[in-house]
Amino acid sequence: MTRIAIVGGHGQIAQLLITELVAAGHQPVALIRKPEQSAELEAMGAETALLDIEAEGGERFGEIFDGADAVVFAAGGGADGDIERKRTVDLGGSLKSIAGAGLAGVKRFVQVSSIGVDDDLPDDVDDVWKAYVEAKRDADAALRNSDLDWTIIRPGALTDDPGTGRVEIGPSVDRGEVPRADVAAVLAAVLDDPRTIGQQWVLVGGSSSIDDAINALV
Numbered sequence: 001m002t003r004i005a006i007v008g009g010h011g012q013i014a015q016l017l018i019t020e021l022v023a024a025g026h027q028p029v030a031l032i033r034k035p036e037q038s039a040e041l042e043a044m045g046a047e048t049a050l051l052d053i054e055a056e057g058g059e060r061f062g063e064i065f066d067g068a069d070a071v072v073f074a075a076g077g078g079a080d081g082d083i084e085r086k087r088t089v090d091l092g093g094s095l096k097s098i099a100g101a102g103l104a105g106v107k108r109f110v111q112v113s114s115i116g117v118d119d120d121l122p123d124d125v126d127d128v129w130k131a132y133v134e135a136k137r138d139a140d141a142a143l144r145n146s147d148l149d150w151t152i153i154r155p156g157a158l159t160d161d162p163g164t165g166r167v168e169i170g171p172s173v174d175r176g177e178v179p180r181a182d183v184a185a186v187l188a189a190v191l192d193d194p195r196t197i198g199q200q201w202v203l204v205g206g207s208s209s210i211d212d213a214i215n216a217l218v
Contacts, residue, residue, distance in 0.1 A: 004191065005029045005068040005106075007061075007097050008075025009048065010037045012160075013112060016184035017072065018046045024188060031064060053093040054085075061100025070108035070191055073097045073139075077132075086131040094139035098146050109148040110191055112183070113140050115156045115175060115202050140200065149197045151190045155183045156204035168206025169213040176204035186210055193218070 004021055006014045009030025021028045022045035030041045031051040038048040049064050053075055065071055075093045077085030094111065101109050117137040121130055143150045156176045163181030186203055189210050190196040195218035206213065 002069040003027045003029055003067060004070045004072060005031060005049075005065050006046075006072045006074055007031050007051070007053065007093060008073070009041060009046065010034070011074055011076065013158075013180050013183050013187070014072075014074045015041070015044065016163075016181050017074065017187050018044050020184050020188035021191075022046070024192070026191075029064075029068060053096070054088045056096070058096045058099035059103065061096045062103030063100075065097075065100050065104035065106050068104065068106050070110065071097055071101050071106055072187060072191070073109070073111045074187075077135075083128055083131040086128070086135045090132065090135035091139050095142055098143055098148065101148055102146070107149045108191070108197075109143065109146075110151045110153065110187055111140065111143050112187070113152050113154040115154050115204070117154065144200070149194075151196045151198075152200040153183065153186060153190065154200070154202045156202070158183070164205065165209060166205065166207055167210055167213050168204050168208065169201045169217060171201060173202045173204055173206075176206075178203055178205045182210075186214075189214060 004026055008014050010032045018028045028046040030046040030048050032048055033052050041048050073094050075089055077089035113136045117133045140152050156178045159177050159179050161179040163179050
């Protein structure tokens with residue numbers, strides 16, 4: 001069994017990942033901001049720890065990561081128009097998680113990003129979307145430049161449809177949708193596969209099984 005700390009542990013993808021990890025015999029540790037979220041996640045098989053991503057520093061992240069075998073950064077600032085939270089959560093939370101993993105001696109780090117964040121933005125792009133894209137882009141760059149054993153997954157447009165187990169993955173694939181359940185399944189798969197270290201992949205729905213899609217790339 002491995003202990004996997006999940007930053008943003010009450011998010012939709014994180015909750016689906018908890019189910020995947022428990023089924024695979026791992027112990028997820030969900031990092032959450034609100035104490036009232038604990039019971040729900042613990043009933044799913046996760047341990048929980050309180051962490052305010054925006055208020056806490058990297059040292060606190062390191063304390064919580066102590067004893068973990070891997071970190072998954074799955075936090076996001078939400079879909080509202082709060083530009084500042086894109087910087088403090090999507091970017092700042094990732095930077096603190098990277099620093100905390102280093103302090104705790106946790107090498108394995110998997111990050112959930114987003115499709116197209118390296119693309120040039122049009123001049124008339126919405127300010128909130130621009131802040132989100134820039135935050136994800138800079139967080140990915142920081143992780144790639146770290147000495148961690150990283151994998152970055154960049155999903156397409158997320159849906160709440162049931163998972164199909166059929167995906168398309170690659171360094172660059174056409175834009176498309178992907179169920180959050182399939183994103184969680186891919187995260188669980190790459191965590192267990194050291195061949196995916198140092199890989200940054202776009203993920204959308206497709207025709208290949210997750211195992212076949214990964215095996216074709218590594």
